[in-house]
Amino acid sequence: MKYIAHLNGDVFELDVAIHGETVTIRHGSASHAVVLDDHKTSIRTAFIDNRRIEFGWSSPDAHAYVIHIDGVEYRVDLQDARARRAAMFRRETRGTDGDCAVHAPIPGLIARVLAAPGDIVRKDQPVLTLDAMKLENEIGAPKDGRLKSIAVQAGMPVEKGQILFVVG
Amino acid sequence: MLRKVLVANRGEIALRVIRTCKEMGVRTVAVYSEADRWANYVSQADESYLLGPALSRESYLRIDKILGIATKAGADAIHPGYGFLAENADFSAACAKEKIKFIGPPAGAIRAIGNKVNARRLAESLGIPVVPGVSQHVDERSAMDFARAHSFPVLLKAAAGGGGRGMRVVRNEHELPRALREASGEAASAFGDGSLFIEKLVEFPRHVEIQLLADAHGQAVHLGERECSVQRRHQKLLEESPSTALDDDLRERMGQTAVKLALAAGYQNAGTCEFLLDREHRFYFLEVNSRLQVEHPVTEMITGLDLVRHQMLIAAGEKLPIAQADVRRRGHAIECRICAEDPFSGFAPSIGEVTGVRFPTGPFVRVDSDLTVKSRVTPYYDSLIAKLIVWGEDRPAATARMARALRECKIVGVQTTIPFHLQILQDRRFREGRIHTKYVDDEFDLKDVKAEHRLEAALLSVALEHHRSGRRAPEAAPQPLSAWQTSLRELS
Structure with a gap:
């Protein structure tokens, strides 16, 4: 499971695996073992790589955390990598009129094409899936309309920004 | 003795007063605004009454409403805390009219001493040193005469205004004519009046204040000093006692000066006499705060006296049970003001709900705070959310203890000034006691540890x-x- 953590403008890409009660988190070339206590209180303890750390926390929104360490407040927004790409994609295509070209939000491999040129599609209906960083990303129609053309086919590698299909 | 006290304040100081009342067997009445309905101090009082909307002028500043509640609840005294109505002579007078005891000085004493100009005049008449100055328009000749008499540097100030405009520091005779022209021109364009005052510039002053207790029978004692030089833009952040700049002789002279002033003004109850102290250890009277101070616990820790208790006894008309010779000071005390502010963003207020609190405990640690889980830090009132006070056998011990307590203190939900205090305690200048009122603004570098x-x-x-x-x-x-x-x- 991959997460992107946003912290006051900094971005951490973290890869998570679970081993019993230990959450193993890879960050770049480093790997950290995190064990949380089983309390439900707002002030808790954890071990990070066998170092005990006491911290305060709250979660004002889903996937948003406020962490207090040594009197300093850190605001962390988490996205799993898949949701992030979908969000980026939605941002790129939101609110357009007329013909709407959909570009690859990231480089990857077209896994499947789920619709054909001429099909009527609803907004957010999946048109194809894009494999990237071992994650499958569904890419949907940006609006209701007719699928005018599809520029790619299954198995094809694409670059970031490359046109995938056009909805009119 | 008093039977029932209404506390005309909120937050930590309301709780502070309520606690002593309980210990003395005195019933308590809390008042609260809509924003404070669920505050801890409200439920700690025996009775509590809604004052009005969150805005202070609709609630905590409403003399009429507060007196109405006091009468209805049958309170025989009102404690004003600090801030809000604490130094309001009209409030003190209104209480007297309703035959309710105001736990503070009578209106006449507040007027005589709470007003800076009056207080300075009184001090001068008693031969108490004030910062030398001329409060009338100066020209080049009179300015030069003044500067020669009191030695440079001097400060030129616009008679009509403030905010730094029309203000010049003059360090020698050659600079004076030009500084006069410039300051006068600036004052004329900013305030429509080019008149200038002149005063001696006290460089790198310390803010040292003397705690007083005075009864209604002409007795007054001083409880030593508090050093309050660690301030940011005139806001005190950390206070301690004793000051590293005072020896017993200077302490006694400053203390006796404060007592003299209090007696001359007919002062009653707890009060504080503020002084500037220059690098040559000359002190100058600044003003009197006719109330309990935020930093009063520092004095309580080193004297072992409960100041609120003595305020109540004085208000009840009792004689001071202690003479000057009975006042003993012991060890060192420090207070840190924990505010809901972000020290890494220019001390911007941090508003929100407190989701977790764990205050420090252990030997010689005191926490004055009304904060609980679910407390809301609102923009309506002061950002002070907790006062952390420690005592130690000497200054290094107190400093180390404060650092320990600050690290134990966990407040989740808002950013606080705790990281600032931790850095101050580690700063070499602070540790050596080389501080003055511009120390934080001009010399202290806050390290941004947010990345850590x-x-x-x-x-x-x-x-x-x-x-x-x-x-x-x-x-x-x-x-x-x-x-x-x-x-x-x-x-x-």
Whole structure:
């Protein structure tokens, strides 16, 4: 499971695996073992790589955390990598009129094409899936309309920004 | 003795007063605004009454409403705390009219001494040193005469205004004519009046204040000093006693000066006489604060006297039970003001709900705070959310203890000034006692430690997310604990 953590403008890409009660988190070339206590209180303890750390926390929104360490407040927004790409994609295509070209939000491999040129599609209906960083990303129609053309086919590698299909 | 006291304040100081009342067997009445309905101090009082909307001028500043409640509740005294109506002579007079004792000085004494101009005049008439100055328009000749008499540097100030415009520091005779022209021109264009005053510039002054207690029978004692030079833009951040700049002789001279002033003004109750202290250890009278101060616990810690208790005894008309020779000071005390402000963003207020609190405990640690889990830090009132006070056998011990207590202190939900205080305590100048009122503004560099634990924060967030997302038993966000659960947890 991959997460992107946003912290006051900094971005951490973290890869998570679970081993019993230990959450193993890879960050770049480093790997950290995190064990949380089983309390439900707002002030808790954890071990990070066998170092005990006491911290305060709250979660004002889903996937948003406020962490207090040594009197300093850190605001962390988490996205799993898949949701992030979908969000980026939605941002790129939101609110357009007329013909709407959909570009690859990231480089990857077209896994499947789920619709054909001429099909009527609803907004957010999946048109194809894009494999990237071992994650499958569904890419949907940006609006209701007719699928005018599809520029790619299954198995094809694409670059970031490359046109995938056009909805009119 | 007093039977029932209405506390015309909120937050930590209201709780502070209520606690002593309880210890003295005096019943208490709390008043609160709509924003403070669920505040801790409200439920600690025997009775509590709604004052009005959150805005102070609709609630805590409403003399009529407060007196109405006091009458209805049958209170025989009102404690004003600090801020709000504490130094309001009209409030003191209105209480007297309603035959309710004001736990503070009578209106006449507040007027005589609370007003800076009056207080300075009184001090001068008693031969008490004030910062030398001429409060009438100066020209080049009179300015030069003044500067020669009192030695450079001097300060030129616009008679009509403030804010630094029309203000010049003059360090020698050659600079004076030009500084006069410039300052006068600036004052004329800013305030429509080019008149200038001149005063001696006290460079690198310390802010040292003397705590006073005076009864209604002409007795007054001083309880030593508090050093309040650690301030940012005139806001005190940390106070301590004793001051590293005072010896016994200077302390006694400053103390006796404060007592003399209090007696001359007919002062009653607790009060504080503020002085500037220059590098040559000359002191100058500044003003009198005719109330209990935020930093009064520092004095309580080193004298062992409960100032609120003595305020109540004085208000009840009793004689001071202590003479000057009975006042003993012991060890060193420090107070840190914990504010809901972000020291890394120019001390911007940090508003929000407190979701977790754990105050420090252990030997010689005191916390004055009304904060509990679920407290809301609102923009309506002061950002002070807790005062941390420690005592130590000497200054290094107190400093180390304060650092320990600050690290134990956990306040979750708002950013506080705790990281600032930790850095001050480690600063070499502070440790050597080389501080003055511009020390924080001009000489102290706050290190931005916000980057230090970023990765840990990210790792913890991911681990928390994973615990919640069903990889293990599902976990909800922390539920705020009820008050009794919190107390149980604190006890255990």
